[in-house]
Amino acid sequence: MVVERGAGVLVAMICLGFALPVHAAPPVDFTNDIIPLISRLGCNASACHGKAEGQNGFKLSVFAHDPEGDFRALTRESRGRRISPTAPADSLLLRKISGAIGHGGGVRAPKNSRAYSLFLRWIKDGTPYEIGGRPALTRIRLEPSRQTAALNVSQPLKVMAEFSDNTRRDVTWLSIFHSNDTNMAEVDEKGIVTIGNSVGQTSVMARYQGKVATFQAIVPRPGPGVAYPNLPNHNFIDPIVDSHLKRLNIIPSLLSDDATFLRRVYLDIAGRLPTANESETFLSNNTPDKRSGLVEALLETPEFADYWALKWADLLRVDRLKLGHEDAYRYYKWIHESLSKNKPLDRLAHELLTAEGPLTEQPAGFFYRAANNTGDMAAMVSQVFLGVRITCAECHQHPYDRWTQQDYHAMRGFFQQVTTKNSAVGLALLAEGNPTIKHPRTGAVIRPYPLGESMPEKSPQGDRRHALANWMIHPENPYFARNLANRLWAHFLGKGLITPIDDLRETNPPSNPELLDALAASLVKNNYDLKKMIRTITHSRTYQLSSKPNATNLSDEQNFSRALFRRLPAEVLMDAVCDVTGVDEKFDGVPRGYRAVQLWDSQVQHYFLKLFGRPARATVCECERVTGASMGQALHLMNSPNIQTKLAHEGGRIKRLTFKHEDDADIVRQLYLSTFSRPPSRDEMNTGLQYLGSRRFQRRRAAEDLAWSLMNSLEFIFNH
Missing domain, CATH: 2.60.40.10 (Immunoglobulins)
Structure with missing residues (x-):
């Protein structure tokens, strides 16, 4: 058999998987070929050689954030024993990854694999780090x-x-x-x-x-296309959602009834259940605009400020252990007052970022004391106000985003000037000097610049925080309005357009990009008016949909074709138990009558609140608040001595109901109104009457049992 000259090379090229026609093998270097291959094989993962101490004496930078160090580790460390230039195939690297000798990570690249061939070619070519003139x-x-x-x-x-x-x-x-x-x-x-x-x-x-x-x-949902109904649009939200659902071949659920809307909007805006009287008043109102009127009324209640101050206190880390009792309270009161006055959210953020002066006079400055250092502050600001997570970029390239160590330390640079000094009226916050930051690996000077921007030739003049704050609240900022819109949508609809809600990145796109853009634009157009955005969301047909599914949306929990069941937050559920039983909870350190939603101190010890997921405010992540249901929670609601005491309390609602109402039907109706914000159905009324009637001589105890059963139902524990 005669083989023409060069045919062997051609066969080799085909085996290596290069496309034809091929005139010469493309050059192989460390940065463009070997580093991606090492990452692809998982060698530099945190569970392998990328861990802090390395693995079996060999350490690589996690996710290849230090390619120069990795090159030295592979070719120079341990007297260069991992690479054999004179006998490439005998290199320890190749023998390990091919399984020729024992390797804790197992066989990563068999001898006949493309990966093995690439490593071998690189070693044969002299292990170049970079090849000059190669395009970037x-x-x-x-x-x-x-x-x-x-x-x-x-x-x-x-x-x-x-x-x-x-x-x-x-x-x-x-x-x-x-x-x-x-x-x-x-x-x-x-x-x-x-x-x-x-x-x-x-x-x-x-x-x-x-x-x-x-x-x-x-x-999309499989099967023939369904005839989409002609539905009314309450505002700009609905046609955008409908358009998305049409593409998915999903029809939304029907509109919720008045009782469901009543309970839902009370819980979402004011963080409490409506009273029985409030429920009866709303349900008997026949005016066409009563839903929007109810929203308007709730936005002006003290409970609105209480509930939303609680939410922002979680995000802004109002922590007594970190700040001290008096300072944490001042910080909370500033947040509460800002929300009570409906301070625009861009102004609230700007005041927090640029706070200066005595902290007794400028409580927004406690935001800086909630952070451990400038890196922590950069991460807090990015996550809370931009919805961007940069913490992992402190040590290495973000694995799922574009943020680098340089980006992380550039954000740190905005806060390097911030310091505290004693003044005549206590500790004062100020920004001074012109400190520099250097890259921890290369030593290069890093000048401050916001996320997504390029490094400027000069650092911002004066207080650098103003440059960051002005960039952040600029109408064209790609993160700020979208982050706030996503957080608000998640609060009212039970799921963000982006999940997790504080993880905005190119590789985590929204489920409905058009809707997120529209909500963000509305926020900007209306000057970041929180109440205006709440009106917009709650007025939409999308928000007012029933949680009852139809044949097309039974499994949909992503596209807002129906309302989602949401377990009540710990504080809201605790207050609901107190409202139904008519007995206040006594919390340590505050007078009786304080509602759980009003507790500014996250360190107040309380078993119920801890069990149901109240956050300790150790981080700014929404994930710190546990919203899922558990067996322990269910058992506590059924067996808690505290709840049993409230049900049987001499001054509680149950005793008052049985004393006031001779007709058992009135008791059943009042209990349903106070727990579910609706009157009982005919079957529910008959069941309740039958139970109360069967215990004629223990009427009060029977009423307690009925209340207990209602409080242990999903309809009570969940918003829906």
Whole structure:
């Protein structure tokens, strides 16, 4: 058999997987080829050689944030024993990853694999770090980037790298993939996406050399298209939601009844149940605009400020252990007063960021004392006001976003001037000097710049915080309004357009981008008026939908085609128990009559509040508040001696009801109105009357039992 000259090279090129025609093997270097491959194989993951102490004497930087250090570790450390230039195939690196000798990480690249061949070529080429003149990577793209997909189908993705010389290269096999929601879609290491059984929108991220790209799939409900009803639009929200639901072949649920809306909006705006009298008044009102009128009335109640001050106190870390009792209270009162006066949210944020002077006169300055250091402050500001998580970028490149160590320390730089000094009226906050920040690895000076911007030639003049605050609240800021809109939407609808709600990033796209953009634009247009936004959301038909599903939206929990069940927050549920039983809870350190929602001190010890997920305010993450239900919670509601005492209290509601009403039907009706904000159905009334009648000589105890059963129902524990 005669083999023409060069045919062997051609066969080798085909085996290595390079596209034809090929004139020469592309050069291999450490930064463009080996680093992505090391990441792809998981060698620099935090569970392997990327952990702080390394693994078996070999340490790599986690997620390849220090390629120069990784190059030294691989080629120079341990007297260069990991690489054998004279006998490349005998290199310890290749013998380990191929399984020729024992390796704690197992076989990562068999000898016949593409990965092994690439490592071998690099060693044969002299282990170059970089190859001069090689074009720089500018971006990556996923092909396809967006697609309508059916349930239970697979779709291969291709990652194309684009370079500064306008060339493109398929780097799929060197990329890392991650699914945002594995219930919606899974992706394997080859980039093959498999859609699951859920309807909605999902995304898959690809990462290569610090660049990220996203594939989005819209997964409609299977079957023939349904005739979408002609529904009224209450405001701009509804047609945007309807348009999305039409694409998904989903019909929204019917509008909620008045009793459901009444209870829902009281809980969402004021953080409390309506009283029986308030329920009867609203339900008997036949005016067409009574829902908007109720919202307006609730926005002017003291309970509105109490409830929303609690929410913001969580985010802004009003923590007595951190600040001290008096200072934490001053900080809380400033938050409460700001919300009571409906201070625009952009102004509230600006005042917090730029606070200066004596803290007794400028309580907003306690925001800075809630942070441990400038890095903590940068992370707090980014997460609370921008919805961006940068904490992990302190040590390494963000694995699912574009933020680098430089970005993290640039944000830190805005707060380096901040210090405290004693004044005649106590501790004062001020910004002074012109401190510099250096990159912890390279030593290069980093001048402050906001997220997503470029480093300026000079640092901002004067108090740097003003430059950051002005950038943040600018109408064209890509994060601030979207973050606030997403947080407010999540509060009222039970789920953010982006989840987690404080994790806005390119690789975590919103479930309905058009709606998030519209809500953010509305916030900006209305000068960040919180009450105006609450009116807008609660007036929408989308907010007022029933939680009862239909045949098309039974499994939908993403697209707002129906109301979602939401367990009441710890403080709201505690107050609801007190309202139904008519007996106040006594909290340590405050007078009797304080509602749980009014507790500014998160350190007040209380078993019920802790069990039901009250946050300690150790972080600014919304995830610190536990909102899920548990067996322990259910058992506590059933068996708590404290709740039993409230039900049987001599001054409680149950005794008053049985004393005041001779007719058992009145007792049943009042209990249903106070717990569910609605009168009982005919069957419920008959069941209640039958139970009370069967215990004629223990009428009060029977009423206590009925109240207990209602308080242990899902209808009481959940907002719906």
